[in-house]
Amino acid sequence: MTDFKIGVVGIPGKWSTEVLADAIEARTGFRLVIDMAAVSLNLTRNCLEFRDSAGVRHDLTELDALIVKKISAEYSPGSLDRLELLRVAEARGVRVFSSAESMIRLIDRLSCTVTLANADIPMPATLVTEDVTAACEAVKRFKAAVFKPLFSTKARGMCIIENTGDDAALEAAVREFVAEHPMMYLQQRLDLPGQDYGMVFVGGRYLCSYARVSGGDAWNTTIHAGGKYAPFEPSEELIALAQRAQAPFKLDFTTVDVALTDDGPIIFEVSAFGGFRGALEGAGVDAAAAYLDHVMECLA
Template identity: 50%
Template structure:
């Protein structure tokens, strides 16, 4: 049987789930903390806990780190080197890099004709103030984050300038989106090998939270979206050539819009809402490729 490693977070639910699933199907288990990989460029070897992982048959990339930041791109560069040396990876590190940076992902989606919320990107505080005035209510987002970490809602008014200054202190670039009425939910539309798998909803009845993430009390529920929503999500994920991903979509009164395409996708939401073992299907997909 092939030896397939998982790059992920030791102790993380999805990473451990994926490593366990590979072990069940192949008898081999290796969960690799990307912070502890040592790449020798001259020999082309990459060491983790005494094993040269460049000699494995494949790697499945579940997480590049516990905290989203530009350093994740550097870790992915190490993996990209190994991939281009011939080590099979799912998904391709370069494809992941294109969605990991929120701005890079947004530019690709807009150039691909994907409808998104109205968005302003700037380093200039005056321009940011004008965006808030235009939108009335805006969500300021770090370029590297997940589950709404570091995001801030800023409303038109006397406090807007100070709140923008505060956000700017921690974020050189300000990624600003018009706040939409999500009706208490948004969707994760999942794809495996470019083919539609299922959809789950993130729902939040907590009136104190503007987002639906599980960090803010959101719950996963089954969802059966329109053909229009599935078609839009399919078009969005196709731009990035990821082996497994979830597209974050909101269904608005003007039709579906895409927030982002996930770098790694989520197993828990799929399993909780649909009862589908996404990890098992993903490993079967990789085994067929390897």
Template identity: 55%
Template sequence: MINKRIAVIGIPGKWSTEVLADHLEAHTGFRCVVDMAEVVLELDTGRLRYRDTLLNALDGVIIKKISEAYSPAADDRLRMLRSLEASGVRCFSAPGQVGRLINRLEGTAALASGGVPLPATRVTESTDAALDAIQAFGKAILKPLYSTKARGMVVLEAEDGIDVNKQKLKTFKARHGLYYVQKFVNLGGQDLGMVFLGGEYLCTYARVADDTSWNTTIHSGGQYQPYEASPELIELGRKAQSCFDLNFTTVDIALTEDGPVVFEVSAFGGFSGASKGCGIDAAEKLCDHVLRQLEAGQ
């Protein structure tokens, strides 16, 4: 047994959270899954408590999932964890880095600044400017700034006409406030998830869509399959994830007629794709990585 007390920040009962907690318990004898909805931050003392556990007394925490859905509230939870990090508790990954990816605009702006190829994208509050982007793209996807698994995304086509698209845009704006309009990319029925651990390449899997959805997410019926990535493609994924400093992540890549493009870098990465698509227990590997970092004092 390794004498370390490491908690998992996640969703109690969810497979990815629990399997990581299982591996940590097997190595350390300590198990703690933290639901951020029940964490209390004492601003006068700087202490964070989860039920009867003082998080400041732990050796580290692994942030597997900050909430069921991305929202500005997730940013608030990360700010609380920054207080924990400031007290000397190691966080994997660092809350500040995770926070850069919770908001879609901040994450993709960092990728664009890093010279990573992305689908053409326009961000605006102007309905007229958003309509112009749809006309220029021909077909576009309207994306909420806070969402995962394609939830809340709307496909818009120029041929549907200005009046139809204007109404869809106004409905979207009433809920989300800002237009993030991205040119529709033909995925050819699949996209890729490229997994990195501690900045090093681990594996690549494909998400293959069913016949009923424009996107490939498992949430919409997609299936995982193995994929052998080329060295050039791996280098693209490495470049994308290097825009951030994450202990574990997945880079979403699409292969288009004009070459590969990156959709996003995941704030947390997924264990299921690595397991079902590549036969790799990424939770075990992340656990080993964290323990090595803590043992080495890094």
């Protein structure tokens, strides 16, 4: 038992948030789950105040550390604002896992993609544009493309637009997407074998991998769409690629999303937060405990 006061930024009641809070309480005797919607930055008093469900106020700058399991239920530009608030805690000496600056670079899908591209990480053919004509031309080249919001998780808001030979229908579909997402992000839809992989890293060190297997007729493998977790043992070469992909972000905990194609492995994204359930159900690894070991090692 230690006397470290470590708070968990997450979604109260959600499995991963509560599992991490349970592990911290068992190790330290302290438990605090923080919903960022109830956090206020008071620059006059120079404090970052959280009001819990009982109305008790906690100054987060008085904690030893904050572990960010989830900054919001869904990614949005507002998620960036919440991370900015955590920079105040960092400036006051609170260790934030992962650092706010590292997470900020991953909330926006475009920022993640640009970093991966600059590091020569293989990804699906990608176009980012506000030009409807350029997007339509890309769909024709790709035959089918996955259009993705710049802020989203678990494939929410994504859609597939195919080239059926009807130019008017294609343009109408693209214009419907761009009406909600002015900066379009689209990737060639790849012919994958019904599964992709999550590769987990703690403090930059490889921990484990698991497969996500699509459920039914879903085009994506997310658990949100009915997918399930399964074991997966990657090659040393694939581990090295995933390690290289996550390295520029300097995260304390992350999952790298990988797929295997006929032309070799590709990286879809590096997660700002990563998940615990896939590691537990797919690989039999308690990733929450491994993450906490890392945090305690850093604090010590």
